[in-house]
Amino acid sequence: MIRTPEWFARCVAFPLYERARGRATLREMRRCAAELRLRPDALANLARERLRQLLTFAARELPYYRALFAASDVRPEHDDPYTALQRLPVLDKATVRAHARDMTWAAVPGGLQPAVTGGTSGDTLHFFLDRRHSARNMGARLALQQGLGVRPGDRRLFLWGSPIEVRRSRWRLVRDVLLNERVLDVFDLPPGRLDAYLDFLRRYRPRLIFGYGSALALLARRALRRGLTLLSPPRAVILTSDATTADERAAVRAAFGAPALNEYGSRELGIIAHECQQGRLHVLTPLVHVEILQDGRPVPPGEQGQIICTNLAGRAQPLIRYAPGDIGRFVPEPCACGSALPVLRLESARVNTFGVLVGGQLCSDHALMGPPRVEPSIVEFKVFQRAVDRLELSVVVDDQYTVDVAERLKRKYRAFFGPRVQVDVRVVDRIPPDPSGKRRCFVCNVQTAEAHGHPRLAPGELTSAH
Numbered sequence: 001m002i003r004t005p006e007w008f009a010r011c012v013a014f015p016l017y018e019r020a021r022g023r024a025t026l027r028e029m030r031r032c033a034a035e036l037r038l039r040p041d042a043l044a045n046l047a048r049e050r051l052r053q054l055l056t057f058a059a060r061e062l063p064y065y066r067a068l069f070a071a072s073d074v075r076p077e078h079d080d081p082y083t084a085l086q087r088l089p090v091l092d093k094a095t096v097r098a099h100a101r102d103m104t105w106a107a108v109p110g111g112l113q114p115a116v117t118g119g120t121s122g123d124t125l126h127f128f129l130d131r132r133h134s135a136r137n138m139g140a141r142l143a144l145q146q147g148l149g150v151r152p153g154d155r156r157l158f159l160w161g162s163p164i165e166v167r168r169s170r171w172r173l174v175r176d177v178l179l180n181e182r183v184l185d186v187f188d189l190p191p192g193r194l195d196a197y198l199d200f201l202r203r204y205r206p207r208l209i210f211g212y213g214s215a216l217a218l219l220a221r222r223a224l225r226r227g228l229t230l231l232s233p234p235r236a237v238i239l240t241s242d243a244t245t246a247d248e249r250a251a252v253r254a255a256f257g258a259p260a261l262n263e264y265g266s267r268e269l270g271i272i273a274h275e276c277q278q279g280r281l282h283v284l285t286p287l288v289h290v291e292i293l294q295d296g297r298p299v300p301p302g303e304q305g306q307i308i309c310t311n312l313a314g315r316a317q318p319l320i321r322y323a324p325g326d327i328g329r330f331v332p333e334p335c336a337c338g339s340a341l342p343v344l345r346l347e348s349a350r351v352n353t354f355g356v357l358v359g360g361q362l363c364s365d366h367a368l369m370g371p372p373r374v375e376p377s378i379v380e381f382k383v384f385q386r387a388v389d390r391l392e393l394s395v396v397v398d399d400q401y402t403v404d405v406a407e408r409l410k411r412k413y414r415a416f417f418g419p420r421v422q423v424d425v426r427v428v429d430r431i432p433p434d435p436s437g438k439r440r441c442f443v444c445n446v447q448t449a450e451a452h453g454h455p456r457l458a459p460g461e462l463t464s465a466h
């Protein structure tokens with residue numbers, strides 16, 4: 001295994017790479033670390049000032065917000081920013097889609113960076129980020145990780161499920177070696193791959209493991225079942241992107257011998273909150289303003305409601321009072337860790353699952369969402385697994401959609417899962433939310449998998465498929 005000395009990655013490769021990408025990530029890391037040490041009143045002033053700057057910017061540069069502020073009697077240069085914010089409506093994905101051009105700043109320094117998200121909701125959104133947003137988010141992550149004893153350039157291991165059409169290029173692999181990063185693809189997990197990943201993990205000895213909570217829990221349970229321990233445990237394991245149970249986090253802690261900490265965020269907003277060693281989720285107020293609303297009105301601390309976020313860093317396409325689709329509450333009591341950052345408790349968040357495919361493969365639902373997500377003519381979708389060899393997609397489409405798109409989807413799924421997989425694509429007018437109000441875009445019919453004589457996939461016991 002090729003190893004890059006950590007001092008080289010930290011002092012040479014990482015700073016050069018970030019400079020080449022036009023991102024002041026290390027400066028943002030130092031700035032964020034200093035901000036997180038501020039006293040509560042200084043922190044509050046900083047967050048207020050950043051919100052005021054954002055509103056003033058939006059009124060000046062973005063026609064959508066200029067018109068909205070005028071209609072809502074908001075004057076950013078005069079009003080208290082928090083009072084002004086409460087006069088504005090909640091922003092949903094449909095509104096972002098409808099007014100994308102008028103809320104995008106084409107002249108943003110460094111240029112617009114296109115991005116797409118669907119989360120697990122299947123409600124695809126195309127939007128723009130910018131370099132400052134990326135640098136500030138990565139800087140915040142690095143600052144938090146430094147607090148856990150992991151420096152830039154230290155060996156990091158990521159567990160992601162890459163979409164079917166994005167395979168890692170040779171250049172990407174060279175970059176990973178130089179920066180001391182490795183990615184394990186949890187796109188699909190056929191029997192034996194978990195063991196191969198555990199072997200890699202033991203040889204690579206990362207100082208930080210970062211990835212989908214569901215995939216990390218799967219790997220941890222496999223390690224515990226085999227009685228494997230890490231001779232050189234990481235400093236921390238960061239679980240992101242999907243909600244995990246207390247049992248799953250306990251398995252991760254036991255298997256990897258390190259704290260298992262949650263990160264809460266989304267592609268369009270960036271990092272929102274990070275769990276401390278006391279197990280509390282702290283909102284990163286220098287980066288994002290979070291409100292809890294019920295029926296459009298703020299609720300007192302401790303009460304549950306809709307989580308509403310305003311990202312303070314990005315300028316490409318600012319999302320002001322945006323609803324990521326999660327429910328939560330502020331915890332009024334201060335945290336024992338001593339942080340001045342408010343504590344957020346998630347009551348419901350995205351839940352990820354795995355599908356079972358022909359041959360006993362386990363497949364992350366992130367992967368199943370890849371093909372429809374990258375089709376611009378698909379507005380919303382939901383994937384149903386009716387049997388191990390049958391996928392059904394419901395899609396809501398715009399006027400650019402043609403039958404070629406459906407054929408392309410089928411080809412992509414079959415190219416990966418084999419010609420036996422039957423894929424049905426249905427165009428529908430709307431996709432109703434679940435009874436809970438949440439929108440999940442992947443539904444797996446477990447009983448069908450069992451009836452076909454394939455390994456059983458029991459809730460919370462995914463490794464039984466092996």
Ligand SMILES: [Zn+2]
Binds near residue numbers: 280336337339
């Ligand atoms: Zn804390």
